[in-house]
Amino acid sequence: MPRVVLAIAAAPLLMLTLIGCKANPPGKAETAVVNWAKHKMFVHNKKEKNPIQNTPAGIADGREAFSHYCAACHGLDAQSTGVPFADRMSPPVPSLAGMDAQSYSDGQLKWIIDFGIWPSGMPGSKGMLSDDEIWSIVLYLRHLPPAGSLGEPQMYTQ
């Protein structure tokens, strides 16, 4: 009998603890699930290969295209250098040199740049940038310079 009483008394406590957990910021497990879903379900075009040749000129083209538009949020180095609001966006602007971004296939990166990631702040660029420009950006993302080595985007330093 006392055991049953104990169990009944413990139940609301347990529930309170569970509810308490819910109010916390997304934990590791939740983030892992979202990342898994992004990689496996939402982001298509896994198999398409980059038609731009892996040459210094191709990478330079990508760096140039990236600096016009993407750099406003991602920094010239794609690692958020000099972007004043990078941490304050929700979700924050991620470093594109990090494991999460680099573990996409080339085709998936192309797809993300074409269509963006809804509903976050990452916009789609299809129609604004040509396919060649986008593929050269994908090549650039595979050859990123050390963080900070390209300085800050001009738009924030003037």
Ligand code: HEC
């Ligand atoms: C208005 C700000 C903004 C602009 C402009 C922008 N991005 Fe993003 N980008 C973001 C944010 C915020 C995220 C995080 C989205 C998320 O995780 O849901 C993101 C995510 C990404 C990711 C996925 C990273 C990951 O780890 O999942 C890639 C790749 C990317 N951006 C590339 C680019 C490229 C290339 C351009 C230019 C063509 C660009 N972005 C322009 C804000 C921006």
